[in-house]
Every structure is written in structure tokens, then in C-alpha cells.
Amino acid sequence: MADWMDESQEYQLTVLQEQIARATRTSRAPSAYFCEDCECAIPEKRRKIIPGVQRCIECQEINELRKKNYRPV
DSSP states (O other): OOOHHHHHHHHHHHHHHHHHHHHHOOOOSOOOSBOTTTOOBOOHHHHHHSTTOOSOHHHHHHHHHHHHHOOOO
């Protein structure tokens, strides 16, 4: 018979597995040839390594910093 601690751990494991699956899910969209922000060409190597890439490295870094520093309230 499971107690509340076992149920809590099972729930946490389920949530963690869902978060990992969401984070590792690959995009099915084709990679863009040009950055959606600055319109510079995205290198072929980057397009092959990251399926569905839409930004060049510089714009992606800027986008990630914005998301990190300006979270919606």
C-alpha cells in the first residue's frame, strides 16, 4: 500500500518526464535559410545540426537573453 510520500514521488517523476520530453522534442518545421530577425544567411552546418532553426546564432543569443531577463508577469 502506497503512502502519500510514494504518491508524491510518482507525481514528481511523471512531471519531470513530461518536462524532459517537451524540452527534447525536435521541431518538424524546415530550417530557414535566412534569419527571421536580421535576414542574414543561416550557415548550412547550423541548419543541419538544429532542425527547424529560424535565427542566426547572434539573434538566437539575443532572443534567449530577452526571454531570460524579461519574463512576463
